[in-house]
Amino acid sequence: MSVHRDVRFLDAAVDSLLGQTLGDFELLLVDDGSPHAERLRALAERDRRVRLVVNDRNLGLTVSLNRAAGLARAPVIARMDADDISHPDRLAAQYERLSAQPGLTVVGSNYVAVDTGGAPLRTIRLPEEDAAIRWTALFANPFCHPATLFRAADFHAAGGYDERLACAQDYDLWMRLLRRGQGANLPVPLLRYRINDQGISATRKVEQEAVAGAIRRVEWLSCGVGDLDPERVAAPVWRLQTGAPACDPSDTLALTLATLRLLDGLAARDSRNVAGLRETLAAVARRVLWTAVAALGWRLAGGWDGRRLLALAARFDAPEVAACLALGRSRAARRWAARPPDFDFACTGHAVPGAGVVPWTELSGFAGVWIYGAGEGGRAVLRVLRRLRGCRVAGFVDSVRRGGFEGLPLLSRADFLARPATGRAVVIASGAWREILEGLGGLAGQGLFVADVEGDLRLYRVPPPPGGSGSADQDGIAAGRTGNQRVEADGCPG
Structure with a gap:
């Protein structure tokens, strides 16, 4: 764990590691030129397992991680950031999987994204098996960096983190580790990943995307498709699967x-x-x-x-x-x-707990399809529906507005709910789908879908629960997965 300036969540992050059910480990805490030397020393004095490593100046995350890995005495290395929280069973579960499968070089897990106050936002599902990880890696980072564990010998043999990269260094490392062996993600979310406006993913987003794009281009070239430009076709190729x-x-x-x-x-x-x-x-x-x-x-x-x-x-x-x-x-x-997908293409789909991924052609079976969301998301969904033979788009729905949109009727929610419901489907085309589901009251007996308009246009069918509420518990940590969900990882397409 490397620390530079932001220590708002450091105590909670360290406490989550010191409380692991697997207690035989050392925590290499790197002071990367931070102004919090006394605080870091105090943390190191709390527990003999905390080993403080002090850089004489700010060297950056990549160099600091390589330095810590070089000093590590254990045969296995785990990663975590100074603002995240590990589930108590994280190290035990990942170490058990790594020990049981000698060919594994890296094991990660699903995770729960939380806000700065720690409130859960969504559960993120990653590809679990090696083949799905390799396919996903051609489009996006298939692992959550601070939720990974890997063998020290493989890490050093692969060359460690590339110190020329200030960000997306993990994406680059996974590509080299996957050349040496297999990868896996545990289906249970074992990390709370904090969406932090001071983190690298937020402050260096443009640079991160550029580096991830370069890594992706190398991978496509190694697959013999160097004439294809992944920056131009990666996102639509991925959407074709939906x-x-x-x-x-x-x-x-x-x-x-x-x-x-x-x-x-x-x-x-x-x-x-x-x-x-x-x-x-x-x-x-x-x-x-x-x-x-x-x-x-x-x-x-x-x-x-x-x-x-x-x-x-x-x-x-x-x-x-x-x-x-x-x-x-x-x-x-x-x-x-129209059959359910016969493969698991987890990655880059927004988390819709309790909902299953379905092909868009399923909408062709309804007498009329209404799009909830008269904005850019609604336009994207309309473009897809107009390309589906047999799909009848009836119009748009908005919470309040009424009139017309894109040449089709636009109904307010109240007007829409007052109409006969026989044979109709609703596709929610908005990032605010939770609130919309609550406002619709479940729409019992109708087709209710959510489109991932902020990601890869994946379509989820939402079963209306008893009682009418379409919302679900977002805190899925250590409770297993409930549906195909979105990856927010470095280099994510869309």
Whole structure:
């Protein structure tokens, strides 16, 4: 743990470590040129396990972490920031997993994002298994840095943190550790991650995104798709998995081909070291292919691009997709695409506790779809719905406003709730979905969905709970996961 200026939450962070159920550890507390030397010394004197390391000047986070890792005497290293809180079982659970799986090089966990006062904001779900982590890593950071634990030998063999990087140094490290072995995230949230306006993620956001983009570009190049620009296509390629086709048919086709090439390149690069990788990635390939066929239908039959898709479908063992491609059977493709996803693409989805991820094609089964949110989020959802065959957009809903929006009716919430509800669906297209759910009262018996308009346009179906409230407990720490949720990690797409 490195400390520079912000010590508002330091005591609570250290206390959460000293209270671990696994008590055999040392806490290397780095004073990185802070003005709080006396306070840090006092912390070190409280417990013999706290070992103070003092830099003669401010060296920055990356150098400080390398220095601490070089001084560490244990065979395993864990990371945490000075404003976060570890669950009491964190070290024990992660160490048990690392010990039970010799091929693991790094293990993280899901986490709960909290505000500066410690109030939970949302539970964040990360990809759990190695194959999902490798695929996610091509788009975003697959680990929460202060929630990780890794072997010291692997860390040093990989070269440690790159001291040329002032931020996103963890994203770079994971790429090198995953070359040496496997990764995993525990499904239980074991960290409270504080959203801190004085942290690096807030103060150096532009630089962090630029560094993450450079790392991503290197990874795509290593998968043999150096002609693709990840900064231009990474976000729409990721969204294709959610069943949201691109605005233009030719773009959908190009993105589908790009996705399949990327999947094929990752499988070729890592399959030798990762058992079952191609089989796992095949599930992603099938979902993307169904999205393309459902959106384009007969236009894919024949032609050079159609033959390329057929060849790639065969490589990923997707005979049903290949048949639809060959015959241009968009109706059959839509039926297949409406099935629940047969792969786990956790990452970059807003946490909607109790809600399951569903493909956008599920909305084609309703007599009318209303979009709650007459703003940019609503426009994004409208663009997706207009590309779905058989989807009937009825209009927009707003808490108060009424009239029209984007050429469609705009109803106030009161007017909307007073209308007959048979066969209609509501898609909430706003970051304030919790408050909207409460205002709608659950909409029992109707289709109720939340679109991740601030992330990757993932669609969640919300089951209306008994009693009518659509909200749920956000504090999921150590209680397991309840649904696919969002990653807010360095380099996150969207």
